[in-house]
Amino acid sequence: MIKVEHLIKQYGDRYAVNDISFEVKKGEIVGFLGPNGAGKSTTMNILTGYLSSTSGRAMVDGMDILEHPLAVKRKIGFLPETPPLYLEMTVKEYLNFIYDLKKCSLNRKAHIEEVCRVVKIEDAMNRMIKNLSKGYRQRVGIAGAIIGNPEVIIFDEPTNGLDPKQIIDIRNLIRELGKERTIILSTHILSEVKAVCDRILIINEGKIVADELTENIEGALRGNRRIAIRIEGPSAAVLAGLKKIPGIIYAEISVEHEDGSATYIVESKNEIDVRKPIFYMLAQRSWPILSLEFTGANLEDIFISVVDEAAETADTKNTKRRI
Amino acid sequence: MIAIFKREMRSYFTSPVGYMFCAIFFAVSGFLFMLQTVQAGANANYTGYFSIILFLFIIIIPLLTMKLVSEETKMKTDQLIMTAPITLADIVFGKYFAALAMFGGCFLLSSIIYYIPLVMYGHPNFALYAGCVIGIFLVGSAFISIGIFISSLTENQFISAFGTIGAIIFLLFISSLNTYINNEAIRQFLAGISITSRYSYFSYGIFSYDSLIYFISLSAVFLFLTIRVFEKRRWSKS
Numbered sequence: 030m031i032k033v034e035h036l037i038k039q040y041g042d043r044y045a046v047n048d049i050s051f052e053v054k055k056g057e058i059v060g061f062l063g064p065n066g067a068g069k070s071t072t073m074n075i076l077t078g079y080l081s082s083t084s085g086r087a088m089v090d091g092m093d094i095l096e097h098p099l100a101v102k103r104k105i106g107f108l109p110e111t112p113p114l115y116l117e118m119t120v121k122e123y124l125n126f127i128y129d130l131k132k133c134s135l136n137r138k139a140h141i142e143e144v145c146r147v148v149k150i151e152d153a154m155n156r157m158i159k160n161l162s163k164g165y166r167q168r169v170g171i172a173g174a175i176i177g178n179p180e181v182i183i184f185d186e187p188t189n190g191l192d193p194k195q196i197i198d199i200r201n202l203i204r205e206l207g208k209e210r211t212i213i214l215s216t217h218i219l220s221e222v223k224a225v226c227d228r229i230l231i232i233n234e235g236k237i238v239a240d241e242l243t244e245n246i247e248g249a250l251r252g253n254r255r256i257a258i259r260i261e262g263p264s265a266a267v268l269a270g271l272k273k274i275p276g277i278i279y280a281e282i283s284v285e286h287e288d289g290s291a292t293y294i295v296e297s298k299n300e301i302d303v304r305k306p307i308f309y310m311l312a313q314r315s316w317p318i319l320s321l322e323f324t325g326a327n328l329e330d331i332f333i334s335v336v337d338e339a340a341e342t343a344d345t346k347n348t349k350r351r352i
Numbered sequence: 353m354i355a356i357f358k359r360e361m362r363s364y365f366t367s368p369v370g371y372m373f374c375a376i377f378f379a380v381s382g383f384l385f386m387l388q389t390v391q392a393g394a395n396a397n398y399t400g401y402f403s404i405i406l407f408l409f410i411i412i413i414p415l416l417t418m419k420l421v422s423e424e425t426k427m428k429t430d431q432l433i434m435t436a437p438i439t440l441a442d443i444v445f446g447k448y449f450a451a452l453a454m455f456g457g458c459f460l461l462s463s464i465i466y467y468i469p470l471v472m473y474g475h476p477n478f479a480l481y482a483g484c485v486i487g488i489f490l491v492g493s494a495f496i497s498i499g500i501f502i503s504s505l506t507e508n509q510f511i512s513a514f515g516t517i518g519a520i521i522f523l524l525f526i527s528s529l530n531t532y533i534n535n536e537a538i539r540q541f542l543a544g545i546s547i548t549s550r551y552s553y554f555s556y557g558i559f560s561y562d563s564l565i566y567f568i569s570l571s572a573v574f575l576f577l578t579i580r581v582f583e584k585r586r587w588s589k590s
Binding site: 040074077078079080081098099100102103105107109111113114115116117118122126127129130131132173 | 355362366367427431433434435437
């Protein structure tokens with residue numbers, strides 16, 4: 030549905046987007062993840078035709094955005110980082126304006142009511158946008174993006190600035206919309222992509238540093254499994270014992286508690302389950318386990334390690350060049 | 353284009369700007385008309401009224417154009433209209449025609465109203481009167497396109513307004529500047545681009561096609577430049 034090939038956007042000698050290529054299939058929800066200034070918004074702005082790329086191609090449904098701008102724009106609904114709202118209009122006027130702007134040919138009244146119902150703003154229909162709260166404004170922006178039932182929806186940080194309840198509402202809404210549409214959303218909140226997206230693209234400094242299905246991303250990016258165990262017993266001896274267990278590649282004491290127990294972090298290869306050997310070893314020496322949990326390599330770790338790795342490779346390249 | 357036009361028209365009347373424009377226009381133009389024609393001692397020569405009303409444009413045209421584009425840039429709503437399935441020309445022309453409709457509507461209505469006392473108490477030459485109205489309308493439309501262009505250059509409404517005021521003052525006064533310049537080539541050039549000397553044909557009762565084309569092309573050039581400004585943003589916005 031969406032195909033991006035070697036996209037580059039240059040400002041002077043700074044690259045905002047540096048050779049990005051990816052594809053999004055019909056019906057997929059893809060998350061762009063990356064720190065601020067990584068090039069997420071720029072990529073989205075190019076896809077929607079707001080900005081032009083320096084080189085490379087962005088295609089929607091087989092049509093290049095630069096060659097067929099109107100046809101492509103008709104297929105896309107876009108919510109920019111700041112929702113583009115006219116503050117002096119009422120919600121109803123605003124949505125009617127967008128309906129005209131997109132030259133929709135649906136049943137106007139029914140469609141606008143339907144959209145308002147979906148994003149839960151029916152009660153604010155006749156209010157001026159400038160009097161609405163941030164959460165409502167964001168939802169009006171989303172309503173604007175989905176007017177005309179576009180096949181592709183692009184959300185730039187849709188949950189930005191909302192309270193936790195509203196964030197959950199909007200995530201559910203996006204998942205609901207994603208059942209029939211292709212969605213790209215960007216965020217720097219990691220749990221968000223995990224909760225909403227089928228696939229994750231991690232972007233850093235204008236480049237894609239990871240492209241994985243959400244369910245694979247943790248396993249694919251870091252092979253280690255991590256457990257936190259609280260054990261009562263002499264900490265040095267316990268640690269030494271843990272390190273001897275085959276399969277454990279790393280162990281450390283994370284916290285020593287006042288009751289004589291300590292919490293240990295143990296890492297093992299992903300395919301080996303070390304919980305049983307740990308239990309037998311500790312039982313033999315009568316060091317009781319007080320708690321055990323998988324901490325997993327969480328998305329935060331993955332994200333930081335991926336971004337660091339990318340930075341490191343860039344660094345080594347630079348050093349090599351310098352030498 | 354129609355969607356943009358409708359939104360701009362509505363925006364004029366949901367904010368004080370549209371009402372301010374109408375109020376200032378009718379009050380000042382009515383007063384000037386009375387001074388020039390009905391007032392005792394005045395010579396009932398309405399061409400004087402039309403020449404003076406040009407100077408009212410210094411204030412009222414920027415009122416119409418100052419926020420047309422700059423407000424969109426500032427509120428980031430340009431992202432909405434530039435990603436909608438319409439062309440940049442649709443956007444610029446929609447805005448231009450909205451401002452033109454406001455100005456033209458008030459001006460034509462006032463011209464019709466002021467013609468009534470002229471007919472009641474005198475024998476005005478309709479063709480001359482109509483020629484003046486067309487001439488002024490053309491000058492106004494050219495100023496509006498210049499105002500839109502300046503508005504597209506900044507996201508600050510006030511800079512946009514003052515820039516437009518400056519541009520209109522310059523265009524209205526270059527012909528008087530001419531008296532002080534002792535270089536034939538520069539004088540010719542200034543007379544060529546002067547709004548007032550172009551307009552003066554209409555006030556002499558001459559329907560000058562040169563001037564007609566001059567004013568229309570002046571509008572077209574600045575609308576074209578505005579489209580280019582939008583286009584340029586696509587390439588260089590950071």
